[in-house]
Amino acid sequence: MTTRVAGESIEVRGAPGGDSLGDGGxxxxxxxxxxxxxxxxxxxxxxxxxxxxxxxxxxxxGRGADEVFDLRADREDGGAAVAWSLVAARG
Structure with a gap:
């Protein structure tokens, strides 16, 4: 398994009809x-x-098998995520 460290900004989307990130965030x-x-x-x-x-x-x-990703959410004090980044991708 290869690990790539990305540290890149990403846009995270939630589930339709849920809160901004879906059930449980x-x-x-x-x-x-x-x-x-x-x-x-x-x-x-x-x-x-x-x-x-x-x-x-x-x-x-959609271009092959699932990969494992570590996604980091940086939050304000007790609030919603203000920035997301991809920390690592393994596959």
Whole structure:
């Protein structure tokens, strides 16, 4: 398995009809390098520091098998995510 560290800004999309990120704040899809990746499942979630949270997800852009991605949400104090970044991609 190859790990690429990206550290790139991404746009995260939520589930239709839910809050901005869907149930429990889980990302449902994200746009990275012009490709929409749909999240098939959340593998893990952890608090990285007082303002950052990381979601490990399985996702695919429709061009092959799922890959594992670490998505970081930087938040204001107790608020919604203000910025998302792709920390790592494994596949």
């Amino acid at each position: 889980a990302p449902r899809a994200f746009l990275w390098r012009g490709r929409l990746h749909r999240v098939s499942r959340v593998v893990d979630r952890w608090q990285e520091d007082c303002r950052g949270e990381v979601w490990r997800v399985c996702a695919s852009s």
